[in-house]
Amino acid sequence: MSASTQSDLLHHLKAIKEKQRVFENAFQGVARMILESQIEKVVVNGKTTYDFSIFRSGKKHVIGMYDEVNSFVSYVKDAAEGGSSAEMAFVLVGEPGNGKTFFVEFLCNRYREFLSEPRNRKYTFRFNNLEKLGHYGRINTIESQTYEDPMVLGMNLFDTINESKEYLSKTCGFTDKELETLYDNYRPLGACSGYIWNDIRNYTGGNIDDMLSFIDVVPVPLTESLGTVTGKYPAKDKMTSSAVDL
Known part of the structure; x- marks a missing residue:
């Protein structure tokens, strides 16, 4: 030997x-990725909210969606800390073409880039x-x-x-x-x-x-097509399939 x-x-x-x-679950990894980026307070429609720079980076990035982004960050942060969100799914519901799939794919791409860094591998x-x-x-x-x-x-x-x-x-x-x-x-x-x-x-x-x-x-x-770290899976019924992007 x-x-x-x-x-x-x-x-x-x-x-x-x-x-x-590092040894962490997916919630902890995604939360760390988001919260380590620059965070700014912005005023949207007369209300103060947070804007996370990781969602605004790159040539093609998320536009608007302040409520959705903040809801997602709250969900991931709570799950990372062992809260009840860890037992739930984050569901995006809306009309076709309003950015649900783009948001998921953008987040997955950023997460794969995050995991490509030596410490996060x-x-x-x-x-x-x-x-x-x-x-x-x-x-x-x-x-x-x-x-x-x-x-x-x-x-x-x-x-x-x-x-x-x-x-x-x-x-x-x-x-x-x-x-x-x-x-x-x-x-x-x-x-x-x-x-x-x-x-x-x-x-x-x-x-x-x-x-x-x-x-x-x-x-x-980390190859995207393998789905080993991130992947999209079709819903099993028509109602869910038409409304939810998993």
Whole structure:
């Protein structure tokens, strides 16, 4: 087992600890992207409101839509802070041609540009050397099927959350407060990843250093057509399809 392979996941986790990379959900990422841009107070139709420069940048940008933009920012900010909006969808309703689709596509483009910056880049993990396990046929490498963040694997390294927290604290230097913040976005491994990780655990006898040698950390592809980070999905009924852009 080489040291470089062993340290791949740990390198990512330590980069998060040192704020060179981030672990956040989509709400938190979009909120940070918007709120880090310049914000101005403007008067529209006699009322004071906020104008977010990120929506006014570029050769072709959002025109007007002050109420819609402010409603969206409030929605995303509340969801990013763990509010009830996180369980809801933001729905744009209006006549054809009034800018709903353009607003969504503009926002998705800006978000992909935001994620292309080194610190904001999304990562996932893949399992390697699976031929050693003996029952995956000729398959040697399997990526996380849902592009799970390596931090999700880090939070599920052991059978119990407390064991994983203890390891992250001891090995990567996370404080109790930092772990609490990270675990606000906790989720278990997906079924496929969990099955393979348990297979690796059995093969290595639970030796965490040996287990980590089976993990590579790789960037998530940002190609628009793949829909891995942003995508548009058709509604399932005519009424919704005619009124809502998902």
